[in-house]
Amino acid sequence: MTRSWIDEVKGRLGFGFARIPMDGDDVDYEATNVLVDEFLRQGFNYFDVACFYANNHDEDAIRKCLVERHPRDSFMLCDKLSMFYFDSEEQILPIFENQLKACGVDYFDMYLMHGQSAEFYAKYKRCHAYEIALELKRQGKIRHFGISFHDKAPVLDRILTDYPQIEVVQIQFNYLDYEDINVQSKLCYEVCVEHGVPCIVMEPLRGGSLVQLTGEAQEALDSLKACAASGVPTDNVSFALRFAANFPNNVVVLSGMNAVEQVRSNARTMRDPVPMSQHELEVLGTMHDIFQKQGKVQCTGCRYCMVKCPKHILIPEMIEAVNSKRVFNNENGEWYYIVYTMKGGKPLDCIGCRACERSCPQHLPIVKLMREATRYFGKFD
Numbered sequence: 001m002t003r004s005w006i007d008e009v010k011g012r013l014g015f016g017f018a019r020i021p022m023d024g025d026d027v028d029y030e031a032t033n034v035l036v037d038e039f040l041r042q043g044f045n046y047f048d049v050a051c052f053y054a055n056n057h058d059e060d061a062i063r064k065c066l067v068e069r070h071p072r073d074s075f076m077l078c079d080k081l082s083m084f085y086f087d088s089e090e091q092i093l094p095i096f097e098n099q100l101k102a103c104g105v106d107y108f109d110m111y112l113m114h115g116q117s118a119e120f121y122a123k124y125k126r127c128h129a130y131e132i133a134l135e136l137k138r139q140g141k142i143r144h145f146g147i148s149f150h151d152k153a154p155v156l157d158r159i160l161t162d163y164p165q166i167e168v169v170q171i172q173f174n175y176l177d178y179e180d181i182n183v184q185s186k187l188c189y190e191v192c193v194e195h196g197v198p199c200i201v202m203e204p205l206r207g208g209s210l211v212q213l214t215g216e217a218q219e220a221l222d223s224l225k226a227c228a229a230s231g232v233p234t235d236n237v238s239f240a241l242r243f244a245a246n247f248p249n250n251v252v253v254l255s256g257m258n259a260v261e262q263v264r265s266n267a268r269t270m271r272d273p274v275p276m277s278q279h280e281l282e283v284l285g286t287m288h289d290i291f292q293k294q295g296k297v298q299c300t301g302c303r304y305c306m307v308k309c310p311k312h313i314l315i316p317e318m319i320e321a322v323n324s325k326r327v328f329n330n331e332n333g334e335w336y337y338i339v340y341t342m343k344g345g346k347p348l349d350c351i352g353c354r355a356c357e358r359s360c361p362q363h364l365p366i367v368k369l370m371r372e373a374t375r376y377f378g379k380f381d
Helices: 029-041 058-067 089-103 118-126 129-138 153-162 185-195 215-226 236-245 260-270 278-284 287-294 315-328 332-343 355-359 366-380
Strands: 013-016 046-048 076-081 110-116 145-149 168-172 199-202 250-255
Touching: 013 029, 013 260, 029 058, 029 260, 058 076, 058 089, 076 089, 089 129, 110 118, 110 129, 110 153, 110 168, 118 129, 118 153, 129 145, 145 153, 153 185, 168 185, 215 236, 215 278, 215 287, 236 250, 236 260, 236 278, 250 260, 315 332, 315 366, 332 366, 355 366
Parallel strands: 013 046, 013 250, 046 076, 076 110, 110 145, 145 168, 168 199, 199 250
Antiparallel strands: none
């Protein structure tokens, strides 16, 4: 396994810029400045962005909050070539140059082929995107090259076989998805180990689903708190981060932080992650079945589904409304529905084109879920 880029990373916590603080439709730059400064002060340096995060303001935010305020050698910056913005080989270089300009840098420390799946990989191959990225690396505009991945393990094996130049794979990895038949965190991790390629973890908290737990799920974690060793963090977030860090090939664990206390708490956990006991691993191994029994839709809020929605439906918010009704049967779902259909399209407007489903890393039946939302909340239309 090459260690070159890994040795440049300070600590195992990365700052995912997908969920930075917002002020309406724009970034709350003052609040984000505080988070960036605290993250660096805590001794970490890896930042992950993509152009459509933060309501399409992510790259501007990284320029204003990080690049223009801190020395270039004090941080590592990862950006991505996203599948939504090109359809031909000729479009890729202009996109890349615009990304450098938007971020205010001359090079990216890491550049990923974004959201690779069997379908999207075929598109990247057709447009020679990997070859272009490797040439940019030769020119020094990309220092390290990799992929982010959302598909089954055999697809990942094929990509890593086709392109042994790949230096890292960013995978979704958490205790809920470890044995999941759709996400296949465990199997994808094992493919990376077999190829000698290190992993960066995304969604260690499953889009926040592993933070606020209820019922049997919370009882399971409470049982672990009762027998934890002195000094070991025992909040829900720490259990999830420690699980991801427990696997040695996961060299960076990204967290989408939007409050300074989140940065400090995550830093305490990840500065020197305490290995998980066998008992802890066994209890966390039961969580997938518990969530399945609760009927919770496993949306991470990544918002990939919305990029090409012709009706501009706020799909993650509508799924959260469905979860509130399904799992908790409370009035929060009504609030989500009323507020967010004022800002975007209604689930009733869905035309069933399934552009959202083709983009969903979790392979959710979004069209069916929009119909379910209409059934629950259509009386408010």
